[in-house]
Amino acid sequence: MAKKKKAQSGFMSSAGLMRYYDADKSAIAINPKTIMVVGIVAAVTVFALNAYYGLWP
Numbered sequence: 001m002a003k004k005k006k007a008q009s010g011f012m013s014s015a016g017l018m019r020y021y022d023a024d025k026s027a028i029a030i031n032p033k034t035i036m037v038v039g040i041v042a043a044v045t046v047f048a049l050n051a052y053y054g055l056w057p
Contacts (some may be wrong), residue, residue: 050056 047056
């Protein structure tokens with residue numbers, strides 16, 4: 001019979017992918033409220049420009 005090899009240490013399920021907490025260290029953190037405010041301001045600006053230039057129905 002062939003001898004069994006020793007099991008490798010560590011988890012093999014990661015397949016070389018970065019862990020989430022490693023990726024968060026270098027990521028830019030933006031508050032979700034900031035994204036919402038920027039989207040609302042952009043939408044209001046588009047509506048205002050459409051109304052100003054007569055494209056509003």
